[in-house]
Amino acid sequence: MTGKRIALAGLGVAVLLTIAWFFLLYQPAVDEQAALEVETQALLGQQQQLRNQISMLENIRAREDEINDALARLDAFIPVGTAQPEILTQIDAAAQAAGVEILTWTFGEPTPVLDAPATGEPTLVLGELILTMTVEGGYFQAVDFFRRLEFEVPRAILVETVAVAEGEGGFPVLATTWSGRTFALVPPPPALPGAEGSVPVAPATPPATPLPAPTGTPVPETPAAGSGVPLETTEGVQ
16 A cells, blocks of 8 residues: 555656646747747848838939939929029020010919828928910911920920910911919918917907986986985976
8 A cells, every 4th residue: 555655646746747847847938939939920021021121222222313313303393482484484495496476474373282292391382373474476386385385394384275366467477375374382371360270369358438428407416315405396296
């Protein structure tokens, strides 16, 4: 019996040691290995993202000249500021090349374009200017002028209306009046009073105007009770 008890006690100790080994050594090692595998997968994903970014940057560096040329064309297409002298110089060059003469021109004030995308500059928004111009020349010269306006003028111009009339010198000279829009990056307009973010100010209350004293026969004062002054009566009144 003693040997059996010793064997059972040894078996129990072995079981306890096995359980302790599992919970104290094996299971923590398994959990740590699983955490390391998850971290390894995350690092591999970050490594792939970095490789993609490096490849993109290398592509940008290889196309640096092309990108700079595109940015320069975009700056000329939609410049910062209205740049009215520059666009007039460009249009005048197209008019001279086409053989027409600019008679009149007017620019409107820049106004923000509704629902325009962000410009990337917090102090600038996309604005549009209304441009109206009258040129004089022959029919084919006017057609050539509008062709040059589209393909040779670097500035973005959207022609919306064209009206043709006989010129001052008579036919075949024509006076062509056209209206359109050009675009630029301009500062946003100032916020209107009462707009979102502004604190409304209550109007000041004007001082009260004293009422004029009533005119006519003054009403006699009623003597105080017990003063001994008799009350006056009106004749004919019962």
